Amino acid sequence: MSKQEIMNFKPKFYHYVFLFIVGCLLGVVVEGVFAIFDKGVWENHVTFVWGYLNIVYGAGAVMSYVVAKKMAKYNIIITFVVYLILASVLEWLCGFIEEVFLNSTSWDYEALGNLTIAKYISVPFSIAWGILGILFIKFLLPLITKLFMKMKGKGWTIAGWIITVFMVVNLAVSMYAFYRWGEREVVHTEKEYKEVIKKGGAEAKEIRKVEVPNRKPVYVIDKKPTNGIDKFFDRTYPDEYMHNRYMEWVILPQK
DSSP: OOHHHHHHOOOOHHHHHHHHHHHHHHHHHHHHHHHHHHHSSOOOOOOSSSSSOOHHHHHHHHHHHHHHHHHTTSOHHHHHHHHHHHHHHHHHHHHHHHHHHHSEESOOOGGGGGGEETTTEEHHHHHHHHHHHHHIIIIIHHHHHHHHHHOOSHHHHHHHHHHHHHHHHHHHHHHHHHHHHHHHEEEEOHHHHHHHHHHOSHHHHHOEEEOOTTSOOEEEEEOOOOSHHHHHHHHHSOHHHHHHHTTTOEEOOOO
């Protein structure tokens, strides 16, 4: 396939939908395998309550393809810088949104010290994003475009819209499940837990221990739901479920 054919091809909406889903899935698989080598255990780096999918990688896959089509005509240095900046901004934005709107965090690079930028960006990973961008243009852009060209017909369009509706609902349910998780769970450290127990009273009777895979347990006092929707979400996606599914996520102490 020539570069001109790649540049001239215009993907349809459903092409991006399937690319998004594949990116979501592959991101979870890659991170899970990395966790096995790094920590000796599998970790679910998912962002949805339904399916093994991570929205960050899905968005990254779509962004990488769109940018790759624009950058294919530029030299390697410009391509490297553009991917480095865009991927780093996306990574920071996702971390910021998670912390501010979901009162939680699932990663940061503060352990890297001076190599960390704005908590959710690190120099080594930003460099890696730039290199991966170059590789994406060279190897994946032609392959993905070739696959897109074979995806024709109403069947693909219908499937794309079905997946879109599912993912919109999935995102809405996941966001509210996260909201309720952060809203109801007042987190205590083990030290705070011991202080509460020492003082006694009603709070000491309500606090309980929740085991978290691959991390220290958390001690929580659940805020009671005030309506039917909250009761449904608290019953369907309780603390134990959320901590086991989102094992790398940490609900931040409420201020």
